[in-house]
Amino acid sequence: MPKSVSRKSGLAELRACTECRKRKSKCSGTNPCSYCAKTNKLCVFGPRPSRTPLTRRNLDAAEVRCTGLLSLLRRLNPDVDIEDALRTIAPDYEYPGPVELPQELEPGSESPGSSHGFEWNEASMARDPADGMVSLPTARAEGYLGNSSGTRLLQTISDLLPENHNLQEHQGDSPARASQTGSPSLLMHFANTAVLDNLVDAYFLWYNCSYPILHETTFRDKYRSRQQIHPRSSWHLLFYLVLAIGHWVSTGGSPLSQCSYYMAARSRMSMRMLESGSLVAVEAFLLMGNYLQKRDRPNTGYNYIGIAYRMALGLGLHREPPSDATRNTLLNERRRAVWWVVYCFDSGFSLTTGRPVMASDSFIETRLPLNVDDSNCVLESPLTAPVDRPTTYSAIIAQARLVSIANRIFSEIISCPYRQSFDLKAPRSIDHQLKAWRLSLPSYFTAQDVPTWFRGPRAIVGWKEQNLRMLLWWGSQRLCSAPSEREEAQNMCHFAAVETIQDVTTFCRDFFETLHTGLSWYATYFLFQASVVLSIHHLRPLPALDSSLAAVNQELWFSSISRARDCLASLGPTNNAAMRCLAVLDRIRDRSPPGQPAQIREYDPAYQAQEPGGEIADTCLAPLAVDPTLQVFFEDTSWENDLFEGLNGFPSTDEVDLFDYVGNPGQTMP
Template identity: 50%
Template sequence: MVQCSGVAPCSYCARSRKSCIFSRPPRRTPLTRKNLDELEHRCLLLEMLLKKLNPDVEVESALRDIDTHENLAPPSSPDHIGFTRDVSAIPDRFEWSEASLVSPAAEPYQARKEGPDGMASLPRRQSDTGYLGTGSGSSLMEAISHLLPEQPTGTTDGIRRTRLKCDELARKDQSNRLLLARTLSDTVIIGRLIDAYFGSYNSSYPILHEPTFREQYAKRNQIHQRSSWHPIFYLVLSIGSWILGTEAEPDAYDFYAAARSHMSLRMLEVGSLLTVQAFLLMGNYLQKRDRPNTGYNCIGMAYRMALGLGLHRELPSGAKKDSLFHERRRVVWWIVYSFDSGFGLTTGRPVVASDAFIETRLPRNIDEAEYTMDSILPAPAAHATNSSALIAQSQLACISNLVFNELFSTASHTSFDMNLPRSIEQRLKVWKLSLPPYFSAHRVPDWFRGPRAVVLWKEQNLRTLCWWGSQRVCSAGSDQVEARNVCQYTAMETIQDITAFCAEHPDALHPGLSWYATYFLFQAVLVLSVFRLHKPTVDINDELWLASVSRAHDCLASLSKTSPPATRCLEVLERLHDHWQARPSPLPLSPLMTGALPGVTSSPTSTFPDVPPSAVAADPALQIFFEHTSFQMDPFEGLEGFPSTQELDFFDYLPPTA
């Protein structure tokens, strides 16, 4: 018998090259009533935690299913870690974690970290944002990603404060569940949230058929607990709470947590249209709440299940009737398609959907609310409906995929032809001319102004990106001048339209619409800034350039009163202007652009050390927009994301006192 040497690995296993399973004698706990009470209490807490994470689990049944004869490896002690760790355990540079959305106290001993933003628009020094390609909005800032010094990382005090906050949230978890139950019993509050969802969100993305949802809500107690309707219900409340603004948002986390608790792998075991709708709602909501990678995966699951359900195929030619049920399949498919296209352009990741195998026709412009699921489809309406914006967005998404595939996804453009962006520009003009009259009419229903504006802003943003991508790869000097000029004038047009809308319809700017206004406005003003940084003597009138930048600044200042994303964008613009003023011949700035922002403190420019661009650790998506500029500091350093992002701390819309 070989005697163990008492070290790991032991001498025998080292000589024989065997896996050493040496472990020290286990520590024995005295069998006392106090210890038994503590263990029973711990078991009770673990069962409660298990039920919370998976409400469908049957604990006793799961315990019986465990193979009691299986030899379970004991947990490794710290002494053994060095011998069992494999190189493959090292995180990949594109790995990411957004788990704190599940519970604010999920990571109680983690310091606060900056996370990816839902718009993929600000650069990160960390690598855990996931892959962001060259077409992403964050690429627009690469050349100025070294303006400011790197901020210190989390300290011990920060970890301690995070731990205390998480402990406090954990203690309030029980009371939050009681509050959620009380809120759900208040039909007035729930009614307001549902109305907000269908009035401001479903009018752009009609994922749900309103009469069917309300009918199911009235009979919700009869719906099976494992039905995909339950996460849909809680996501409707989450989105409605977000749409209504900060006053209604203390409950938003509880609604989301309830939605997530009803989602599990069981949903993937049965294909249904309800499940596709649930993943669509979850994915788009998470993107807007700054969890883009989790949202991206949810949209991916919706896409795969949609293919499995054949949503990309039309009805057989011998079908007896074309009902609203079949139309709903078309609507859901084209929302899947549009979300996939939008995510691809926003993050710079490959677009999954391909027009080659899609035969599902576009939805009809009908008032769905007037019909039941088995109704025969009527003729299209001549006025705006909930499907109007989706139809236009779906057509635009087809062109968007072409822009991404031709200008951003390919590795090289050795034989680039300027006829490509010109043909895309022509297609966009044809698309715009083909829009129904209510896309240009002055008198339209108030609910339609927001969805219409977002569609038109997307078209302008797509044209900007088309010419931006073209000027990067064309070689002839005259072609570059053409691409730059068209790109800049399109950006100015975008600024003009967004600022005019915000000034004329301030009451329509709910958080969802403000999200798009901030995103497109910020990208447009950054395009103008980048060209000015690359070549101060660009062929654009200085007064016209300054007027556009000033309008964007003033609009963001107005949006920032209720929108944290706009506040962060405004701070970035202030830092850019500080850099311009430091030049030998700075451009004149309007008084509003030179004043300090309320609540925003910027470090003096003179204290920033020069950092060569090559020393900046940036995302792979951040290497195309700001190359060869004169910036030596990072104007984005210290910002917590765009919009608000704190992946490992509080859920971002919990009030500070929660």
């Protein structure tokens, strides 16, 4: 008997709309159907989905395939959260993932517990608002509060206050999900475990030995068991930053926008990180800030270091652990080490940019870390005795003591107003302090027989001391009014520059095989600064009081600049910044005339052409796009065209957007 409904009818063939299929109810077949018309829903008749027959054979094959795909994904990236990755590629598909989320979004901290009760978390929108004036007593961890806070004042009369258990009423949190890096496009970048091992090794061998931000044993333990770490743990941010820095120091790194390790780390950062405070977060901001500075994003890096500094204060890292601590553990020493890295980063950047130094010695009571060997210790271990040999902490101890002198250079010289009366007593006193610092260094800072890994950190500390001496006298010569004092300051500045060039070029020649990208970056940085100081002097020479001494000095300075150029040329094949610095030195030497295209010339040792014209202008026509750490050297110079035009990277910058405080004619750095 023929069917009552013709097969030619499209609606009849589709039988049911998508809404009725979802409800598994009978559909009227009209458009819209009776149910959709009643509920005011969109009625859609789509093609009937093709289905694989539900047989045991098909089910077994599907299970085997799923198991194989899961195994492949975990092998490509042990850290991937597969459920989050599925949501990323199919956001409209209702994937039946786990319903309950962990209450803590920041596991994986270095510390086994709270950082002496000073860690905080203000991420929950449901929690009672915190006291913005920090004047109310609190039972929960709200960060470090100093003696001037209202909370601390109230604690002095706490025995007179009535107990009020309702004052701080804890409510359950409903933390939002943190952004993840489960995008399948990133998975292939983390496929080779051997590659990851090499990058982690490179980080600890060539970076962490200068700035011991991470405890190697703790990190490697977590790295080996990273498959068990929750994908939302903040440890993964540290992991990606370690890979990014390891990749940079070992290979020079791909362009920042193409570095998968950096992009993975960047995607892990969010505003939620600022709503809580932990030692891990401080470490992450430090690593990100210093990495970006070295990847030609100095202003962005400066901002990250500022966040690390503020968070470190919130954790009380600038204070010694509470006196009621039962024992001095390695965790306490790790807090000290991280604080002094924050201190060095903030002060060093501020000195060379002319921006105010935030870290003041007046409120710091945290003692310097000890020169301990913690390679076989865990964070809960009692602190071992110091050793008389290079350790991971040796360089940062010396550098922290040096930075304390650097702060004096900033406050008494760099930020000193031009109109203020000035004599050479202050710079002479500071110069004597620098010499005393060098003489007080342990013997392994001058010994020939030291571990290969320590040669780089030791050299960087020495170069920084010479650079500080150069900055000291560079700033002093601008403040001197008497010609004799100005000439003395100028000579001292130039001799410091010559000494810097001598030491850096000698190291690069004698230990060329140890010149990884990180060390080459510092060599380029200090060589270029010293060369600029000498080069600028010869473009605007002052009458010398002693002509015979001036002739000798001129020959010494010219030979030093030539030596620096040769060294930069040798670094150029693996260091683009060195080639850009050579181009700028060419432009300074040639005093490029107006309108000449600013092209980057390849270094030619035989090139001696001196183009006519191009005298220095009397007034600055436009601000220079110079790296902020070089700003101080070009404040009093004027050029008819930008020396740094066309240079995307140090000694220029490679920021995504311009910063208002860079090259602003209306704002003069002190």
